[in-house]
Ligand SMILES: NC(=O)NCCC(=O)O
C-alpha cells in the first residue's frame with residue numbers, strides 16, 4: 068500500500084491501464100519527484116525513531132539504535148528510490164518500502180536488536196540521468212571518486228551536473244560519502260529479479276549469489292557529412308552505416324560467448340534527413356557472468372568495430388571508444404546467504420528457494436566490497452523490468468519483505 | 482563578395498579555418514538569420530528597381546519589368562537562401578547571389594528585356610527544419626497543399642509549425658502560393674553540383690538534364706523496453722537491433738540496383754544506457770534516376786524490413802512505414818537547355834560543358850512541372866555538400882553567374 072501510494076504521489080508516469088496503480092514511473096535521480104519522496108521518507112523514519120545522516124552523495128542513512136555497546140556498526144537494508152525514465156514501480160522502490168515496513172514493524176513490536184539497524188536510500192542507482200549506475204554506493208565503497216560523480220552530466224540536459232542537483236535539492240550532505248565515514252556491519256537488499264528465471268522455475272525467493280560483470284562504452288563514430296542525393300556511396304564516410312553495423316555485430320559477438328550487448332542511447336549529428344551524419348554517438352552495455360569473458364567479448368567487439376570503421380565505410384570512418392562505467396563480477400557473502408536461507412525456509416517451500424546470479428548491477432554489488440552483503444530476489448512477471456508494466460504480486464512482495472527483515476534480525480543475532 | 486558578406490552576417494557557423502570565409506552555415510528556414518537575410522535581399526532588390534510579391538508560403542518574387550506588353554510572364558532566376566544545419570555557403574545561396582548580380586548588372590547597364598525578369602527566393606528548399614524538401618516551390622507547383630506545408634513541424638522543436646514561423650517572420654504573404662497566381666514564362670537556376678562528377682571530368686558547366694526520383698520514409702520500430710542486464714536475448718523485442726539491421730540492409734539493396742539509401746535522423750526511446758529501446762524512429766532517404774527502379778528498391782527494402790522485424794528480433798518488433806516526401810524523376814526543357822548551351826559556349830571550352838543528372842532535388846524540379854525549366858551546375862570541390870567545407874572557386878561561381886544571366890537574356894529574346 069505504501070509503495071503504491073508513494074509511487075502515485077511521486078513520479079507516476081506511462082499509464083497502461085485504468086486502475087490507479089497501473090502506471091510506470093519516471094522518477095529520475097534528484098528531480099523534483101525524487102526530492103519529494105526523500106522528504107516523505109524522512110518524515111516516515113522520524114515516526115519510527117530513526118535518525119538521519121546524509122552524505123556528500125545524497126545517500127541517506129536512517130539509523131535505529133541497537134542495545135549492545137560492543138555492536139556499534141549497523142546492519143543495513145539498502146536500495147534506491149530513483150527510477151528509469153520509463154521505469155516500473157518495483158525496481159529499487161520495493162527494497163526501500165520493504166525496509167520501511169521492517170522499521171515500522173520493529174518499532175510497533177518494540178524489537179530490541181543487538182546492533183543498530185539502518186535503512187539506506189542510495190543515490191542514482193539507475194545511472195539513467197547521470198550515466199554511472201550504482202553511483203552513490205560506488206562512491207561510498209571507494210570505487211568511484213566523489214569528484215567524478217559530482218561532475219557527471221545530465222544525459223538529457225548537458226548544462227546540469229549531479230553536483231549542482233545535489234546542491235539544489237539540499238541533499239549534498241556534510242558527511243563524506245565513504246565507507247570509512249559510515250561503516251556498515253552488513254548490507255541486505257530485497258530486489259525484484261528483473262528477469263524471467265524465478266518465474267519460469269516457479270521460484271519464490273532467489274538467494275542472490277553475486278552479480279555479473281558489466282561495462283558501458285561510449286562509442287563515437289566520426290565520418291563526413293555529405294548530401295544523401297548527390298554523393299555516390301564510394302565518396303561517403305557514413306557514420307550512421309558504421310554505427311548500425313557495429314550495433315548488429317556487438318550482439319552477435321556477445322551471444323557467441325554467452326554474454327549480452329545492448330544499445331540504449333544513440334545520437335546523430337547534424338540530424339537532417341538529407342545529410343549523411345558526420346558523427347554518431349552511441350552506448351554499448353556489455354555483460355557477462357565472469358570478468359575474463361567480458362574482457363574477451365569487449366576485445367572482439369572493439370577490434371571488429373575498428374575493422375568496420377576502416378574497411379566498410381568507403382572513405383573510412385574513425386572510432387573513439389571510451390569506457391564510461393565498469394563493474395566487475397561480484398560474489399556475495401556466505402553468512403548473509405545463510406541468514407537469508409534460514410529466513411526464507413520459514414515462509415516458502417525449500418524447492419521455491421533458488422540460488423541465482425543477478426544480471427543487473429545493484430547497490431549491493433558496491434556495498435559487498437566493504438561489508439558482508441547479500442540480496443534477496445522476488446519474481447518479476449514475464450521477466451519484465453525497466454518497463455512501466457514491471458510487476459511483482461503483493462504476495463511475493465510480502466514474502467520478500469518478511470525475508471528481508473528476518474535475515475537482518477538473524478544476522479544481528481550472530 | 483556579396484555571397485561571403487551575407488553568409489558572414491546571416492547564419493555563419495561551424496568554423497573550419499582562420500579566414501573570415503572559412504565557415505559553413507546554419508541558416509535554417511525562417512529562423513532569425515533567414516529572416517534577416519530576406520530583409521537584406523528586399524533592400525538590395527529595391528535599389529535595382531524590382532518590386533516584391535510574397536506568397537502564402539513566404540516565397541519571394543522580385544520582378545523587374547519588361548518592355549513588351551505581350552510578354553507579361555517573367556523569366557525567373559530562382560533558388561533558395563535557407564541551408565542545412567551543417568550546411569555550406571553555396572548550396573542555394575550561390576543561385577540567389579548570382580541572380581542578384583544579374584539584376585544589378587542589368588540595372589547598371591540599363592538592359593531592356595522583352596518580358597519581365599524575376600528573382601525568386603523559394604522557402605524551405607532544404608527540408609531540414611520542416612521535413613519536406615522543395616517545400617515552397619512544391620506548393621507553388623500544386624504538388625503539395627498549402628495546408629499540409631503550413632502544418633509541418635519543426636524537426637527539433639515539436640511545438641513549432643511552419644505556419645507559425647511564416648506568421649512570426651512576417652513572410653506569410655497575402656498572395657496565394659500557386660502557379661496560377663504567379664505564373665512564370667520559364668525558370669532557370671544556377672546551383673553547385675553537390676557531387677564529384679564535374680570536377681572529376683574537368684567540366685566547368687553542367688547542363689542539367691533532370692533530377693532523380695526520391696522518397697523519404699519515416700520508419701518507426703516498436704519493440705518492448707527491457708533491462709539490458711537481466712533480460713536474455715530470447716526475451717527481447719529490441720527496437721534498436723531491428724533499426725540497425727534495416728539501416729545496413731537498405732544500403733545493400735539500394736546499391737544492388739544502382740540507387741542510394743541514407744539515414745540522417747534517428748531517435749531512440751526512452752534513451753537510457755541500461756534500457757533496451759522500446760521504440761526507435763528513423764528516416765530513409767532513397768533515390769534512383771528512374772521512378773520504376775526507385776519503386777523496386779523501396780518494395781524490396783520494405784519487404785525485407787518487415788521480415789527483419791518479424792524474424793530477427795526474438796520476440797518480434799513491429800514496423801510502421803510512412804512515406805513523408807516523394808519527388809518523381811524530372812526532365813528539364815530543351816529550349817532552356819539550348820539557351821544554357823549557347824551561353825556556356827561563350828565562356829568555356831565545348832569539352833568543359835557537360836550534360837548531367839542532378840542527384841539532389843531542387844526548386845527547379847517543382848518549377849519544371851509548370852513552366853520550361855533548366856539548371857546550370859558548377860563544380861563542387863571534392864564533391865562535398867551539406868557540409869561546412871562545401872566550396873566552389875570564385876572563378877567557377879563567376880562563370881555560373883554569367884551563364885545564368887546570359888541564358889535568361891537569350892531565352893527572353895526567343
Ligand atoms: N537494478 C538495476 O536496474 N540497476 C541498474 C544498473 C544496471 O544497469 O544493472
Ligand SMILES: NC(=O)NCCC(=O)O
Pocket residue numbers: 294296341572606607608614615675840841842843
Ligand atoms: N539541393 C539540395 O540540397 N536540395 C535539398 C533537397 C534534396 O534532398 O535533394
